[in-house]
Amino acid sequence: MENRYFSKEETYSLEQMRALQTFRLIDTVYRVYNNVPFYRKKFDEMGIKPSDVKSLDDLSRLPFTTKQDLRDTFPYGLFAAPKSELARIHASSGTTGKQTVVGYTKRDLEAWGTDAARAIVAAGGTKEDYIHVSYGYGLFTGGLGLHAGGEALGATVIPVSSGNTKRQIQIIQDFGSNIIACTPSYALYIGETMRDMGVDPKSTHLRAGIFGAEPWTDHMRREIEKLLNIKAYDIYGLSEIMGPGVSFECQEQSGMHINEDQFLPEIIDPDTGEVLPEGATGELVFTCIFKEALPLIRYRTRDICSLSRAKCSCGRTLVKMSKVTGRTDDMLIIRGVNVFPSQVEHLLMELGLTAPHYLMVVDRVNNLDTLQIQVEMSDAMFSDQVRKLEETQRVIKNAVLSKLGIAADIKLVEPKAIARSEGKSKHVIDNRKLDF
Incomplete structure (x- = not known):
């Protein structure tokens, strides 16, 4: 396999990377202390001066930052650059409280373009390619992030945005799109719509997809690859840190390389805040450590994963993060059992008995938590005998009990009964929040 990279930092030695990170960390600490009252107050309360930070080992002495801190200082309280230097504002699509505003x-913006371009190159992209961007454009960072990456690479960007799926497919056919970028749930929907329209995916020029903004399993990857006849790559990002391109998969697909020349990663115990060793x-x-407008210190993402510096066959030396298995704030506690939606998705796709669409409905009846998992039947199943459908329900119910440790009511629903999403998919309805 030919090794290709977008920038030299992707193959730095560990010594080179640590030297660069140390320089940038020290510079960032001074900058936030001098320009962000929030951090100056936090540092002073903890008895920390910028001069105390001399190496990467001092990182763990610094305070954490949370999404609530961004909301408490809404909209610009954590910005380290003057308003006159801001080139763009984005905001998260949070469903609770105020939006988190980033600048x-x-x-x-140039650094962000570099991050996303690295992801496109790692997925086999070149300046000869047509990048079909089906992430939403606007305050959400997805669309403009991959757009900037395509332009930084010198590729041709097709800014389709999300929605109007049949038109998306027509554009893929007519414009010769090579690489598609969107959420994995929308990629699945595009693939299903293409199949329903009778379009042979092999007739298009698509060969790769870059999918992120929500957790997805390897089973879902294989389903997307089959429906679209592509190789599917994961990309990770969050608006508070930059947007898509914080990390990305290479062709080895054994984790996502973090752009650690710009973003210094740690793994902590979510309960104690203790820094955990590599692999935990x-x-x-x-x-x-490279942002000017919003350089957050030790931002808690709430995403659950691990880090690894195992040698990668692609030649990149950037540390890898595993696929995100869930979020600490997405975790459901049902009758004392911790359940992540991604576990349900993985289980259903591993069984392969139904369509890969589901909805978890959590409720409380007589002070007891209940869980119903609605699972969509495939078109082939819809005409099956009742006895066979009952057997499928029983198999899923037993698998959930065995692997997740919780009893659930399994309800098979008609094909396409579960709402599709052009953005992040919704997998949980928790009605317990309505009880006061």
């Missing part, structure tokens, strides 16, 4: 200077699973924390 970028001109240099930040815990909550991912990032410190932005």
Whole structure:
């Protein structure tokens, strides 16, 4: 396999990377202390001066930052650059409380373009390619993030945005799109719609997809690859840190390389805040060491994963993060059992008995938590005998009990009964929140 990279930092030695990270960390600490009252107050309360930070080993002495801190300082309280230097504002699509507002200077936008371009190159992209961007454009960072990556690479960007799926497929056919970028749930929907329209995926020029913004399993990857006749790559990002391109899969697909020349990662115990060793699973924390507008210190992402410096066949030396298995704030506690939606998805796709669409409905009856998992039947199943459908329900119910440790009511629903999403898919309805 030909090794290709977008920038030299992707293959730095560990010594080179640590030297760069140390320089940038020290510079960032001084900058936030001098320009962000929130951090100056936090540092002073903890008895920390910028001069106390001399190496990467001092990172763990610094305070954590949370999404609530961004909301408490809404909209611009954590910005380290003057408003006159801001080139763009984005905001998260949070469903509770105020949106989290993020900003970028001109240099930040250029760095973001570099991050996303690295992801496209790692997926086999070149300047000859047509990048079909089906992430939403606007305050959400997805669309403009991959758009910037395509332009930084010198490729041709097709800014389709999300929605109007049949038109998306027509554009893929007519414009010769080579690489598609969207959420994995929308990629699945595009593939299903293409199949329903009678379009042979082999007749298109698509060969790769870059999918992120929500957790997805390897079983879902294989389903997307089959429906679209592509190789599917994971990309990770969050608006508070930058947007898509914080990390990305290479062709080895054994984890996502973190752009650690810009984002310093840690894994912590989500309960104690203790930094965990390499390979341990815990909550991912990032410190932005190259951003000008919003350089967050030890930002708690709430995402659960692990880090590895195992040698990668692609030649990149950037540390890898595993696929995100869930979020500490997405975790459901049902009758004392911790359940992540991604576990249900993995189980259903591993069984392969139904369509890969589901909805978890959690309720409380007589002070007892209940869980119903609605699972969509495939078109072939819809005409099956009642006895066979009952057997499928029983198999799923037993698998959930065995692997997740919880009894659930399994309800098979008609094909396409579960709402599709053009953005992040919704897998949980928790009616217990309505009880006061």
